[in-house]
Amino acid sequence: xxxxxxxxxxxxxxxxxxxxxxxxxxxxxxxxxxxxxxxxxxxxxxxxxxxxxxxxxxxxxxxxxxxxxxxxxxxxxxxxxxxxxxxxxxxxxxxxxxxxxxxxxxxxxxxxxxxxxxxxxxxxxxxxxxxxxxxxxxxxxxxxxxxxxxxxxxxxxxxxxxxxxxxxxxxxx
Ligand code: 3AM
Numbered sequence: 001x002x003x004x005x006x007x008x009x010x011x012x013x014x015x016x017x018x019x020x021x022x023x024x025x026x027x028x029x030x031x032x033x034x035x036x037x038x039x040x041x042x043x044x045x046x047x048x049x050x051x052x053x054x055x056x057x058x059x060x061x062x063x064x065x066x067x068x069x070x071x072x073x074x075x076x077x078x079x080x081x082x083x084x085x086x087x088x089x090x091x092x093x094x095x096x097x098x099x100x101x102x103x104x105x106x107x108x109x110x111x112x113x114x115x116x117x118x119x120x121x122x123x124x125x126x127x128x129x130x131x132x133x134x135x136x137x138x139x140x141x142x143x144x145x146x147x148x149x150x151x152x153x154x155x156x157x158x159x160x161x162x163x164x165x166x167x168x169x170x171x172x173x
Contacts (some may be wrong), residue, residue: 001046001047001048001070002046002047002052002114002153003044003045003047003065003153003154003155004044004045004047004052004055004151004152004154004166005040005042005043005044005151005154006037006040006042006044006105006149006150006151006152007038007039007040007041007150007152008039008040008144008148008149008150009037009038009148009150009165010037010038010039010068010125010142010144011144011145014142014144015034015037016159017140017142018034018046018089018125018127019034019037021089021127021139021140022127022128023168024135024137025087025127025128025135026132026133026135028083028131028132028133029087029128029129029130029131029132030128030129031050031127031128032126032127032128032129032159033161035151035164036051036151036161036162037075037125037126037127038125038152038163039075039123039124039125039144039146040072040124041101041102041118041149042102042106042108042109042116043103043117044109044114044115045114045115051112051113051114052115052166053150054098054112055108055112055114055151056151056167058108059108059147059149059151059167059169061086061171063070063158063169063170063172064161066073066116066172067172068101068104068149068169068170068171068172069097069098069101069148069171069172070137070145070146070159070171070173071095071097071098071101071145071146072095072096072098072143072144072145072146072170073091073094073098073123073140073143073144073146074091074093074141074143074144075089075090075091075123075124075125075142075143075144076091076097076101076138076139076140077089077090077091077139078090078134078135078137078139078146079124080088080131080133080134085129085131085132086126086127086129086131087126087127087128087131087134087135088126088127089124089125089127089139089142090122090123090124090125091122091123091124092122093121093122093123093124096144098123099121100132101149101171102121102148103108104115113164114129129164131165147167147171147173148168148169148170149169149170150165150167150168150173151162151165151166151167151168152165152166153165153166
């Protein structure tokens with residue numbers, strides 16, 4: 001079994017902006033390493049090899065049929081989420097293509113008997129975990145263009161959590 005999730009990776013320019021933003025956060029928490037910064041579309045939980053294969057086959061087919069839409073989303077608000085104790089840069093899913101990609105990922109998870117989100121979708125990138133308080137400054141605005149969907153394997157090791165990309169699919173403009 002592998003702990004998997006589907007997500008979008010920020011490009012190099014966005015990573016630079018995000019790490020600058022992280023540098024200005026109070027050090028009361030654990031910064032997410034640069035290589036781990038991502039925008040989750042579906043946390044899938046523990047997946048068997050069969051579930052992973054079925055997921056990848058379906059996403060291969062949808063990508064081939066150009067049914068995975070590219071999208072834009074603006075993340076411009078810093079927020080502190082009390083329950084998971086994270087600080088994130090969040091936005092609102094206004095682009096219908098992003099909403100349909102989120103619905104598609106959640107629908108696939110449901111069909112395969114995997115974890116689905118019980119919350120409404122708030123696009124966000126987690127910047128800090130084990131955070132104590134929300135910093136009081138205005139966030140920069142960052143517009144992400146989603147051009148690829150990635151399947152990540154989340155592995156815990158002594159060095160911390162590592163995310164490895166297992167598969168990627170192009171999103172069609
Ligand atoms: O994009 P973020 O950082 O919010 O919080 C975890 C992270 O999301 C989330 O999956 C992403 C990759 O690890 N996650 C981890 N465990 C989870 C759970 N049990 C979870 N989401 C929901 N339920």
